[in-house]
Amino acid sequence: MLLAALFLKEPVTNKKVLGIFCGAIGALLLILGNGHATQKGNGSLTGDLLCLTAQCSFAVYLTIFKKLIQKYTVVTCMKWMFTYATIVILPFTYKDLAILPWAEIPTTTWFETAFVVFVATYLAYIMMMTGQKLLRPTIVSMYNYVQPIVACIVSVATGLGVFGWSQGAAVLLVFGGVWLVTQSKSRADLKSEHASPTDPKS
Template identity: 50%
Template sequence: MNSSIKGHLSMLGANTLWGLMSPLSKFVMAAGVVTPLVVTDMRIAGAMVLFWIASFFQKPEHVPHGDLARLFGAALLGIVLNQGCFIFGVSLTTPGDASIITTSMPLWAMVLAAFILKEPITGKKVLGIAAGAAGALLLIMGSGNQVKATATTGGNYAIWGDLLVLSAQLCYALYIVLYKNFVNKYSLTTIMKWMFTYAFICTLPFSAGDLMRTNWAALQPSHIGALAFIVIGATFLSYMLIVVGQKLLRPTVAGMYNYVQPLVACIVAVLWGMDSFNWIKGVAVVLIFGGVYLVTASRSRKELDNYKAHENAQKS
């Protein structure tokens, strides 16, 4: 399989799984048995165990102390701060505001890639991000089940919540840009087992109280099944796919697949009878995938350098 196609399929798969996680997480937490912190800790702990088990079936890789420190930084940005800021942010603002703010991630990725990796900001890239954002916003704003703001999410609390959700997007964009080249150094299993181990160590002090207070016996089989999917599918499998996509695609292209999540959540809502499909959602789908195509078709730094070198060779 072509490496580019493999990268696109990996990012599509990962963000599809994350899109499915959103309604399933709401379903589990609506029962009032587990808190958002418990769900997050279960994701991190479960993925950590699964990645360590998977590592026993491959050739051991030695990771020097310097790279372990870099993996700690990756865990902070890609897992701890990303998930932590998002969870606490959503608790202070409305789900609708949080969903809208998440559309900023591809923009952060484009700007950071331009400054850090010297990736060019082309017209196609800007147009693609704008089209994808417009499509995602159409889906979010047109959703029939958005939660309205309440007294507990107003004023300064909502502002802080919005800033935290925005910080979560910035942290994830930093992760995919800063570690674009580093992830090629080791296998995805080695990278993920250390990242989730560090993430577990960092989050456990904050979630230990909730974990001990949870009435696990009150969970219904449907809740257990949903949690199993969240841990295995939306964390273990999705993070494996993310590393594959991160290795094979430019950061801005990888970030564009963030727009698939509201699309998947919308499809699930339609299938579950919580929403209906209309022409606005059809336009949103076209905008999202049209945006992904435009960003993918934009020239990379390497392509621009080759083009300039070819022009100079013709002139001389």
């Protein structure tokens, strides 16, 4: 929201602030309310900080990338983004790739890797970039709050977590926050409202 206001001149409305606040509270309830993993010693402040840094980087990407995704096609942006990412990451990974016992990798691992690459990455980015073309950065980022809900459902299904009243309240807060942000007015909406009826542009 702040970056969109700074770079794209999007308004900071009451609904937007309230929606983001509700979504953030819901996400925090899901993250902090499930102490099962922390009790097992799997909680990590470093991991939380890394996730926070990643989300801040993602927010910058959503804001700065808005004008670029409207200028070029989704396929073109995907092609150059993944090509550049491959070039950047290869110096850090080529040694591990070179010593990897490819012949010993089981078939299930290949299927799992294929799911991560094509479904959770490639298709997810195509849909997200298409959403970036049609929606404001704040709305796109608000749907990111759905991730802890999915993670909570999967953790409960696999026996790694529990689902209680706090998780239910968190889900309602997240979706309520998303709804509020989608109902908030954009810069274009406010411009059209303030346009004079006699203005030829109105």
